[in-house]
Amino acid sequence: MKVQAAVFRKAGEPLVVEEVELRKPQAGEILVKIRASGICHSDISVQNGTMPIPPPMVLGHEGAGEVVEVGEGVTSVAVGDHVILNNVPECGKCPQCHNPRTNLCIESGRNVLTTPVLRNSKYRPFFKTAEGKDATTLMTAGTFATHSLIDAHTVTPIPKDIPFEEAALIACGVITGIGSTHYAAHVSPGSSVAVFGIGSVGLNVIQGAKIAGATVILALDILDSKEAVARQFGATHFINPSKLEGATLHSKIAEILGGSIFVDFAFEATGNTGVLQTAVSIVHPLSGEVVAVGIPHFTSETKFPGPTFSLGRTLRGVLFGNAKSITVTKQIVEWYKAGKIQVKPLITHRLTLQEVNKGMELLAKGEAVRPVILFD
Ligand SMILES: [Zn+2]
Ligand SMILES: [Zn+2]
Incomplete structure (x- = not known):
């Protein structure tokens, strides 16, 4: 046809x-x-x-x-x-x-x-x-x-x-974001989470982290206009990393967490390898987990200081949130119907x-x- x-x-x-x-x-x-x-x-x-x-x-x-x-x-x-x-x-x-x-x-x-x-x-x-x-x-x-x-x-x-326009978005952005928090990183209740890049995937990481019980959800984006929507989806804090004005990301995190300069989980949703390096640097060196969600340029390369992972910090990738597609889509549809996700x-x-x-x-x-x- x-x-x-x-x-x-x-x-x-x-x-x-x-x-x-x-x-x-x-x-x-x-x-x-x-x-x-x-x-x-x-x-x-x-x-x-x-x-x-x-x-x-x-x-x-x-x-x-x-x-x-x-x-x-x-x-x-x-x-x-x-x-x-x-x-x-x-x-x-x-x-x-x-x-x-x-x-x-x-x-x-x-x-x-x-x-x-x-x-x-x-x-x-x-x-x-x-x-x-x-x-x-x-x-x-x-x-x-x-x-x-x-x-x-x-x-x-x-x-x-279910309106088609909302159902469609579950196929990539929603399952990628929510899947990354549940099936790649296993975000735990009471944990702190940083999300780099507040597009559709980043917003779904935020609502996935919220469902998983994270208590600090820090959204980061170089556009200030993303703060309102990030908070609407469950972010508790917002930082524009291009406007740190003399502070560092670590010092900002210390202010939020009341001491620790590291978060438990970080999700890189921009596909920028420099941002991935930053994401790795802000998770706890002993137990922090980073998920590389964004897809970088195929010819790009990333470097990390030698001992970056020596104490237990981990970095992993995902495709579509590491979520079993039909099983998890059904779960997401249930959460959608129950009003747990937007x-x-x-x-x-x-x-x-x-x-x-x-x-x-x-x-x-x-x-x-x-x-x-x-x-x-
Ligand atoms: Zn996609
Ligand atoms: Zn199969």
Whole structure:
């Protein structure tokens, strides 16, 4: 079928909204009519060349929609179901689905980040451009498109009363932030947490830390305008690290904690390697945990002083919050319905697919938390 999609054609250039061909769902796959898609920093990282990925690619990986066709053998979802399009599968059967240390199911082949390390998994393109070339997708689906294919074990069915625009954001920003606090760092009650970068992911780290019972949640961003929204999501303190005015981050932390110059947990959600170094330097040298959530430029490098980790401090990475995709999405939907987490305030702009480049610009400039593309 012919569908409209926003296609990455050349690094540094705007996406092109054009007609592409989408094949029929094969066994185990479903066809989803996309109803909403958030725009994420990772989409910008492909568009501007930070992630050096060959075009053409249908971007968008934070979507929700309605199942309109199912392939052979699909029983877990039916036509008419509303679903969140997850970014990693959860087949529930493979060794990795049974391994509590990773969320990357062996079936994660529709994901250009994991395909190179999951050799059993094959990327099967499903979009073709007008000139007949395969267009890949960054993650499992291309959600900057009116329709997309996805494997049935990579979607989470949701109640029909959840607005698509809010459901969409759970697929990346929400699960990444909340997952990082629960399934990567295991934030504990009474702990102190620092969050660098107050975008959608950072705000979700904040609300994840709050659910986990952290009592000090320090938000850090170089834009003062982020303070109000950070506090709305549960931050107890805010620091603009570009305006320390003679103080140091350690002395500011000592003021907040009443003595200690170190926090228990830090989350780096900017993708800047210099910020990652700072995050590591402010967690406790004996027990502090840092999670590198943001994805840095692929050619960048990071250095730490030799003894940085010698006493027990740890640094780890995550992809989508190290959260088992369907299991944790269901948990997040429960928290959402119970009013424990907020999603709507993340949405700062509502756009059409034709306006995708405007949304990318707003996000890149820090003027938007989440621009969302809405489809009819
Ligand atoms: Zn994302
Ligand atoms: Zn699996």
